[in-house]
Amino acid sequence: MGRTLTFKIFRYNPTLENDQAHIEAYRLEELPRLNLFSALNMIREQQAPDLMFDFVCRAGICGSCAMMINGRPTLACRTLTSDLPDTIELFPLPFFKLLGDLSVDTGVWFRAMGEHLESWIHTQKEFNPEAQEERMDNETAIKIYDSERCIECGCCIAGCATAQVYPDFIGAAGLNRIGRFLFDPRDERGDQEWFELVSTDEGIFGCIGMMACDDVCPKDLPLLEVFSYIRRKVTAMAVK
Amino acid sequence: MRVITSDVLIIGAGLAGERTAIACAKEGLDTMILSLVPSRRSHSSAAQGGMQASLGNSVMGKGDNPTVHWLDTVKGSDWGCDQEVARIFADNAPIAMREMAHFGVPWNRVKGGKQQVFIKGKKATIEEDHATEGLITARAFGGTAKWRTCYTADGTGHTVLYTMDNMVLQLGIPVHDRMEALRLIHHDSRCIGAVVRSLRDGELRAYIAKATVIATGGYGRIYGESTNAVINEGSGSWLALQTGIVPLGNMEAVQVHPTGIVPTDILVTEGCRGDGGLLLDVDEYRFMPDYEPEKMELASRDVVSRRMKEHILKGKGVQSDYGEHLWLDLRHLGERHLTTKLREVYDICMYFIGVNPITELVPVRPTQHYSMGGIRVNKDGQAYNLKGLFALGEAACWDMHGFNRLGGNSLAETVVAGMIVGKQVAKYSKKAELNIEVTLAEETAHIERQKIDKLVNGTGKENVYQLRDEIGRLLTKYVHIFRTGEGLQTATAELKKIVARTGDVKVRTSAPGMNPELSIALRIEGMAKQAYVIAKGALDRTESRGAHFREDYPARNDANWLNRTLVRWPVAAEEPQFEYEPVGLLDLPPGDRGYGGGQMIAMEISIADYNRKVDSEQSVKGRLEPSEPTGAKLPKEAWRAELEGKE
Numbered sequence: 001m002g003r004t005l006t007f008k009i010f011r012y013n014p015t016l017e018n019d020q021a022h023i024e025a026y027r028l029e030e031l032p033r034l035n036l037f038s039a040l041n042m043i044r045e046q047q048a049p050d051l052m053f054d055f056v057c058r059a060g061i062c063g064s065c066a067m068m069i070n071g072r073p074t075l076a077c078r079t080l081t082s083d084l085p086d087t088i089e090l091f092p093l094p095f096f097k098l099l100g101d102l103s104v105d106t107g108v109w110f111r112a113m114g115e116h117l118e119s120w121i122h123t124q125k126e127f128n129p130e131a132q133e134e135r136m137d138n139e140t141a142i143k144i145y146d147s148e149r150c151i152e153c154g155c156c157i158a159g160c161a162t163a164q165v166y167p168d169f170i171g172a173a174g175l176n177r178i179g180r181f182l183f184d185p186r187d188e189r190g191d192q193e194w195f196e197l198v199s200t201d202e203g204i205f206g207c208i209g210m211m212a213c214d215d216v217c218p219k220d221l222p223l224l225e226v227f228s229y230i231r232r233k234v235t236a237m238a239v240k
Numbered sequence: 241m242r243v244i245t246s247d248v249l250i251i252g253a254g255l256a257g258e259r260t261a262i263a264c265a266k267e268g269l270d271t272m273i274l275s276l277v278p279s280r281r282s283h284s285s286a287a288q289g290g291m292q293a294s295l296g297n298s299v300m301g302k303g304d305n306p307t308v309h310w311l312d313t314v315k316g317s318d319w320g321c322d323q324e325v326a327r328i329f330a331d332n333a334p335i336a337m338r339e340m341a342h343f344g345v346p347w348n349r350v351k352g353g354k355q356q357v358f359i360k361g362k363k364a365t366i367e368e369d370h371a372t373e374g375l376i377t378a379r380a381f382g383g384t385a386k387w388r389t390c391y392t393a394d395g396t397g398h399t400v401l402y403t404m405d406n407m408v409l410q411l412g413i414p415v416h417d418r419m420e421a422l423r424l425i426h427h428d429s430r431c432i433g434a435v436v437r438s439l440r441d442g443e444l445r446a447y448i449a450k451a452t453v454i455a456t457g458g459y460g461r462i463y464g465e466s467t468n469a470v471i472n473e474g475s476g477s478w479l480a481l482q483t484g485i486v487p488l489g490n491m492e493a494v495q496v497h498p499t500g501i502v503p504t505d506i507l508v509t510e511g512c513r514g515d516g517g518l519l520l521d522v523d524e525y526r527f528m529p530d531y532e533p534e535k536m537e538l539a540s541r542d543v544v545s546r547r548m549k550e551h552i553l554k555g556k557g558v559q560s561d562y563g564e565h566l567w568l569d570l571r572h573l574g575e576r577h578l579t580t581k582l583r584e585v586y587d588i589c590m591y592f593i594g595v596n597p598i599t600e601l602v603p604v605r606p607t608q609h610y611s612m613g614g615i616r617v618n619k620d621g622q623a624y625n626l627k628g629l630f631a632l633g634e635a636a637c638w639d640m641h642g643f644n645r646l647g648g649n650s651l652a653e654t655v656v657a658g659m660i661v662g663k664q665v666a667k668y669s670k671k672a673e674l675n676i677e678v679t680l681a682e683e684t685a686h687i688e689r690q691k692i693d694k695l696v697n698g699t700g701k702e703n704v705y706q707l708r709d710e711i712g713r714l715l716t717k718y719v720h721i722f723r724t725g726e727g728l729q730t731a732t733a734e735l736k737k738i739v740a741r742t743g744d745v746k747v748r749t750s751a752p753g754m755n756p757e758l759s760i761a762l763r764i765e766g767m768a769k770q771a772y773v774i775a776k777g778a779l780d781r782t783e784s785r786g787a788h789f790r791e792d793y794p795a796r797n798d799a800n801w802l803n804r805t806l807v808r809w810p811v812a813a814e815e816p817q818f819e820y821e822p823v824g825l826l827d828l829p830p831g832d833r834g835y836g837g838g839q840m841i842a843m844e845i846s847i848a849d850y851n852r853k854v855d856s857e858q859s860v861k862g863r864l865e866p867s868e869p870t871g872a873k874l875p876k877e878a879w880r881a882e883l884e885g886k887e
């Protein structure tokens with residue numbers, strides 16, 4: 001209580017001619033249970049009206065607000081200042097297109113990733129509004145849900161060494177998405193199709209397995225488990 | 241100015257907008273979606289608890305059917321809803337859930353055999369039939385006769401939106417995100433698109449289409465303290481109000497949810513109470529059974545919120561730095577349940593307030609949550625008075641919720657309405673012509689350009705954030721759970737002044753690009769005017785119905801107020817115009833809800849007489865002719881078999 005916090009924030013407006021990327025410092029009196037959502041809004045409203053950042057749900061659910069907080073990619077809305085030192089450095093996530101200051105274009109990247117992986121159920125079946133739903137056991141549903149929980153925040157990509165040097169890498173979020181559909185019995189894609197999608201350098205072979213992604217994922221997705229499942233699958237497919 | 245054309249323009253990439261887009265694209269129409277944020281970040285993704293549909297697969301849903309669902313919905317609405325629309329909804333909700341399963345939602349499923357659950361706060365064992373194993377299961381929610389709320393743990397909105405957006409990807413429907421529709425392009429009788437500002441670089445564009453659909457979600461953030469996402473500032477309903485001719489319906493019907501956490505106002509789902517969570521007071525005493533012996537914690541939201549506030553006013557609240565609150569007790573649900581089925585809730589408590597719900601009580605208080613009101617549309621989703629304009633989802637007043645919506649009925653509404661209204665949008669667009677009236681688009685954009693110029697270069701003195709905060713404070717203080725004539729007089733008088741002050745805002749930076757201060761400055765007039773019509777509607781409605789509770793008029797008055805508020809704000813007028821129309825055909829006669837215990841003043845005319853006027857009075861108010869006659873989808877007295885069977 002009673003701390004004065006110093007925020008050192010990366011500033012750059014790409015729509016402004018001749019703007020230079022730089023760091024600007026802002027001071028703020030700490031309040032009890034202050035999180036970075038409130039802190040950044042206070043800074044914007046009182047000191048820097050043009051400061052750009054993204055929040056939507058402010059509840060750790062929508063994945064909008066990932067940024068580098070003292071060097072670590074994580075969700076700003078659920079980061080409390082009380083867990084941070086007096087000086088807080090904020091940078092935009094690397095890898096993604098910078099829109100300005102702390103705002104990056106994760107949306108466009110994730111849409112492209114989804115299109116590339118054809119992130120939808122591939123099925124020949126037509127929906128029949130008269131019929132009862134197809135059955136699924138609850139364990140399978142939960143397993144799919146465990147991967148479906150990804151909020152597309154981009155933290156795993158920002159923390160991934162491969163992604164920084166190899167921009168076509170689909171990243172942990174992409175691999176996890178593959179896992180989500182591999183687990184799903186409704187998806188009729190065959191081994192061959194999966195194999196072509198996954199067993200590339202953009203896919204599972206690009207991953208060096210140091211699991212930085214697992215360490216930073218704010219939703220604690222079971223990435224380790226998903227990757228080893230994919231590896232086993234790919235090996236089995238290759239053997240066939 | 242760049243002009244972008246399509247057959248259908250959908251403003252909003254939440255569930256309602258995307259389901260409509262899918263309906264249109266499947267009909268081969270060129271469909272375009274706009275959104276303030278990447279589609280998957282839309283507020284629909286934040287819904288936790290689930291969606292109602294009377295599949296009746298779980299043993300606790302046995303005997304459920306669309307009629308029972310409809311009965312719960314009409315009672316929940318305190319008879320303020322359009323009963324035919326509620327029927328269309330209840331009939332189609334099971335199909336919508338199954339279709340979402342087909343699209344890929346990993347619904348939780350029935351597990352055969354004995355299960356430990358909580359019913360009315362007590363441990364119980366139920367036995368699921370092995371014959372239903374693997375079908376979509378359901379949990380309990382407030383105000384429902386059966387367990388009817390389908391879910392994926394407590395991430396239902398997330399999985400349903402991700403699945404819907406996967407369909408959008410598959411169909412190749414473009415989503416232009418970080419785009420804000422500012423003003424509709426329209427003549428006196430027809431809408432042809434919208435002027436849109438890019439939140440990436442500030443560019444103004446015109447999007448022109450045969451049909452324009454508003455699916456922009458709720459306006460909860462006007463209250464400041466709200467469970468809603470920060471983007472829910474009512475910019476969609478403002479698009480309609482701004483036309484001067486399209487009315488908004490029931491804006492005073494604002495839902496306050498019992499369990500926002502303290503502080504931060506983040507929601508913890510009704511599923512907490514559905515799964516057995518209890519409300520406790522300062523003495524850790526469970527007080528709800530004293531007020532609501534039948535439904536206890538699971539009465540409808542308006543009732544539970546009111547009882548909580550009542551209990552706090554009796555001195556039973558818990559004091560804190562952030563004002564008084566009550567407790568939500570989840571401890572008995574156990575670690576496994578809390579870290580699987582209520583995992584988001586667990587995370588929210590741990591990360592945001594440092595409370596571990598497995599061992600500690602969660603501080604909660606009633607918080608603004610849902611907008612029953614919105615753009616008034618007919619049963620096909622067509623806005624009143626303006627051809628080519630449709631609305632659905634939380635942005636619309638379709639109106640299946642009346643004065644109180646049931647938990648789980650809103651997500652379900654977005655998908656069902658997307659199916660129903662989507663068909664009508666497609667039908668309309670196939671027949672309509674594309675009017676690329678560039679001059680009209682330019683004129684419309686010019687109004688926005690002038691506004692921007694004035695905000696940036698004008699001589700105004702007002703700070704937009706200050707005005708926003710004042711609006712929120714007034715609504716939260718005077719137009720919340722308990723309302724009084726006196727309080728509402730103060731609110732309307734103050735809000736009127738704020739409306740005037742919004743013309744005098746000046747932003748501090750002319751930075752090009754996203755310019756966040758300019759973005760909110762462009763919204764503030766709409767926020768202030770909507771706040772005013774909310775407060776004025778509440779002041780004029782001298783009765784209590786659902787979420788609208790007047791301490792000075794505590795009875796529900798079916799003699800004078802069994803109607804829907806319509807409000808227009810004519811261009812350049814000082815004051816909005818209020819009118820009232822019948823709620824729709826009455827099939828279930830107004831009666832007691834079975835909870836809440838309010839007084840009632842009976843109708844003075846017969847139901848037949850009431851019903852006779854519905855069509856003519858609604859069309860006088862601008863309702864466009866629906867594709868099927870009024871009442872075509874409302875089976876007469878289907879409820880009798882249910883109610884009489886039970887007694």
Ligand SMILES: Cc1cc2nc3c(=O)[nH]c(=O)nc-3n(C[C@H](O)[C@H](O)[C@H](O)COP(=O)(O)OP(=O)(O)OC[C@H]3O[C@@H](n4cnc5c(N)ncnc54)[C@H](O)[C@@H]3O)c2cc1C
Nearest residue numbers: 252253254255256276284289290421457633634648650651
């Ligand atoms: C925390 C929370 C939990 C909830 N849980 C449940 C639940 O368990 N069950 C249930 O039934 N209901 C629940 N609800 C309610 C339900 O989630 C919403 O009513 C529903 O998701 C609204 O969907 P929508 O498609 O109408 O709007 P939204 O999902 O809010 O989407 C609105 C879209 O419009 C866009 N937009 C807005 N304005 C503009 C503009 N001017 N220009 C361009 N684009 C614009 C936005 O970017 C967004 O894409 C919950 C609500 C909250 C707040």
Ligand code: SF4
Nearest residue numbers: 160207208209211213
């Ligand atoms: S394990 Fe390492 S290389 Fe593989 S995705 Fe995760 S961070 Fe990237």
Ligand code: SF4
Nearest residue numbers: 150151153154156217
């Ligand atoms: S896998 Fe985790 S870190 Fe990566 S995008 Fe998804 S939620 Fe974020």
Ligand code: FES
Nearest residue numbers: 058062063065077
């Ligand atoms: S704002 Fe949604 S996750 Fe942070």
